[in-house]
Amino acid sequence: MTGRWFASSVRVGAIASAARGQDGRAEVRPSITLTRTREEAGDDDVVLPPAGTDLRLPMVGPGDVVGFDRNLVARREPPDGCLNADPGELACVEFAHADLPWQLSPPDAPPWLALVVLREDEGVPAERRPLPVVTIPPQAQFDLVDAAMWAHVEARLTDEDDPRGQIMSGVRRRSGAVVARLVCPRRLHGGTAYVACVVPATAAGREAGVRGRPADPRLAAQPAWTAGAVPVEVPVYHWWRFRTGPDGSFEALARRLNGVDPSTIAGFGVRSVGVRNPWPQREPPEGTPATVTAQIQGALRIPGSEVPDEVWTPASPAQEAFVDELLGELNAPGRRFDPTRPPPEEAGAVTPPLYGGQFTGLRRADAAGWQTTLNLQVRHRVVASLGARYVQLEQEFLMARAWEQAGPIREAARLVAAAELAAECGRRAQDKHLATMDQVALAALSAPLGSTLSIALGLEDTREPRPLGDVVGETAVPGGAFTTAFARLTRPGGGLARRGVRAAERPPREDAALAAGLNGDRLLGPPASSTEATGDTSTLGTRQTDPAGAAAAGTLAVLMDGELSQCDVRGDYAAHAQFAGFAVGAPDTSALGDLTRTLAAETGTSERTVVSGGWLRGLRRTADFVSTDTPQDMGGALGMGAATLTAAIRVGIEPVPLQLARVQDTLSAPGLQDAAAPDPRPLRPIMTHPSFDVPMAAELFHRWPEWGLPGLGGLPEDSVVLLETNPAFAEAFLVGLNGEFNRELRWREFPTDERGTAFARFWSSAGPSRDRSAPPDIDEIARWPLGTALGGHDRMGGRSLLTLLVRGEVLRRFPGTVVHAVQAAEDGSVPPDGAGTWFPPTFTVPADESTSLYAFETPTREQAAAGGWLFVIREPMHGTRFGFDDEASGPRPPLALWSDLTWADVPVDGRGFLVPRSVGGRPPTPERENGTDPAWGRDAADIARIAFQRPFQLAYRAEEMLPGG
Structure with a gap:
């Protein structure tokens, strides 16, 4: 198992055995032993150094360099250009060479590098040769006497008996598992722009970088500034910008989230539509109440709220009359093509759309199966019309993308058409000249x-x-x-x-x-x-x-x-x-x-x-x-x-098989390889359709969020709600969407037979970036069994997935927030890392900047109701971070671990810098840490271990979030 280790410093090579010279420069004092072998008597030409000779080899110091290779910067925290950094964290920079901060410093000297953070209104590096320079005001100067406390080494090592040996080996091998880090002890404030600069920590480095020539070696023993005295101009080896977000860490924002029972919110998950007068030009049946509504559920619904059939409220004869009239309207065009029925008396042919007709090949709405349910129930027709409306609004964009995909198909269709013409000409010629010819x-x-x-x-x-x-x-x-x-x-x-x-x-x-x-x-x-x-x-x-x-x-x-x-x-x-x-x-x-x-x-x-x-x-x-x-x-x-x-x-010599074989050897197009000469038209035009791997749920929530989840706008901020998907809604939307798009393709003379399923994904794949190799949500609509109920054709067989809806500022500030489902440990707590089985979301859909949906195949609704399942919201982890929690606004629990420290518990001087010593009883020793190894102010490694920010996580019990839980 891999563990995290911190070391205060590390030196390898000659600097590890160097000492401070009289002029302040590090020097190596080697001892030399000479051995003379006499081959002949009298051979005494070799002269040995006189006894007591002291060899001193001076080494390069901070005053001899003007920087380091910037490729050695491995990571910056907060990242360059970050706009919402957590103000409760400390800025830091990592180096790939773990000995870089101590390479030019003798063993008893602090690091020759330091990290300072300035507000943009305090100073920004200005271009100058050989290095940019910045003026650090007194309020931005931390005490360089404590510089050694803000530089350390981190190593990710396997559990072995000799971590020191592993660290030294990793430093020599330049292993990526061992890095050096500089930390700036300045506390940040929310909503502020900052500049972080790596600068020399010695006066020698400051003079060499500003003047562009080697400095007096004796200045290597002096700090670059005296904290809080006067502004000081220093060279900048490396720098970046970032901005903090509003006050509030992930932990503070996550603790604001509250579980909400969706059944307690009036109108949540259901939308009422007035249906008293569905035919504006006709009067409703006599006795129809003044208000008649139909309930339409969104793409998400309250768990267990599905209804088997549509019932208008209040019960009214208008519903039966509407279905009869609608059935007559939908079946009117089909009667024109039915030779067993007389043609309709009405002259008009414009009727409401028959959704799904081009996929099933049926021209009637009463043929039973999912097509009848889709067309005769208001709750499904409205959803299908939403899909059709989306195509009407985005038709130009969709057709442009469709023609982009049709480039090779159009050329293939041209070749197939030429082959069909050649086959027909050959058949006519053979019929004329060869059919009557004798054997x-x-x-x-x-x-x-x-x-x-x-x-x-x-x-x-x-x-x-x-x-x-x-x-x-x-x-x-x-x-x-x-x-x-x-x-x-x-x-x-x-x-x-x-x-x-x-x-x-x-x-x-x-x-x-x-x-x-x-x-x-x-x-x-x-x-x-x-x-x-x-x-x-x-x-x-x-x-x-x-x-x-x-x-x-x-x-x-x-x-x-x-x-x-x-x-x-x-x-x-x-x-x-x-x-x-x-x-x-x-x-x-x-x-x-x-x-x-x-x-x-x-x-x-x-x-x-x-x-x-x-x-x-x-x-x-x-x-x-x-x-x-x-x-x-x-x-x-x-x-x-x-x-x-x-x-x-x-x-x-029949021309059709010969032309078909030639085309099949040349082209690979949809349906062409399966064609055979006995087919009625084997060289028929290539019928295809474009494919859009777009999760339409994201488009629905972006354009019509109240249809995706009715009542979403009224959901309070900082809420967590457990819902479930509505498969019938998704299928109705996709049928209307694909049907309208196929009609648009035919209108634009796209080579299609109007039966293709261009949009086969309603929900998205798992992960922040969707996996395009994942199977689509539905099969081709033309292959749907007619007898299967609407909502039963997806890859889940019509099963609804539990979906956790999270709305809060925490998602806006931390968009990489992770949500998992896990079975609780025996004591009901969250299993530790490496234990238990963690289930990631099957898909994630962002509804808006502060609202996201996380759907899970496991647990099912029945498993969640049985208890023992947790939904865990975890802080995104981008790398090692240091800092402390925000001060608690209310009563706080007893201090148990170092990770529970807040900024109110640690010593901070009047200029906002951490003090790496205990001051006035701060920080207090947590109860469970008493007698353990870390101690505040002992060395840089202990400071790092105490300030290290572990990812925060918050768990919600699934059974408590179900209606009535």
């Missing part, structure tokens, strides 16, 4: 996509999508048939195709005509200008001598992969085939005839179409050329036919 033509057209188009065939082995070229490579189709060159050669409308059409128009002549037609296909070309009978018409019939036809015939033979190479080669046909680079024979026309008829049956076309319109193109996709006698499906081992392949190709 053979479509397969041929897809040849350039062999390496880029991945298809999934849906086979029994459920293979993953693969490139089209890899799929076809496993079939019996030769590689040459699946090339762009082959596609260009067989393109529709080409020169070979036109000649093939002319050849096909010749009268058929049985097999010879068939062979001629085959030779006249797109690859074989038109008939030659001259033909020659072979004498063997059963084999070939007519021999073509057209060079183009011969080259095409060679290509066909290669595609047939060897089966036709056994045919007899004759005449120019073989010559032209060899010219084309192929060693082939003439085709077997009877086998080709069977193949033609088989292909016509498979593709659903006529033999003439197969021969003249594109047989070779179909050949690449539908024929297995292993045998011309037994044609096979092109899939071979895959079991895939032309229809399967072309169907897979059509799926693979």
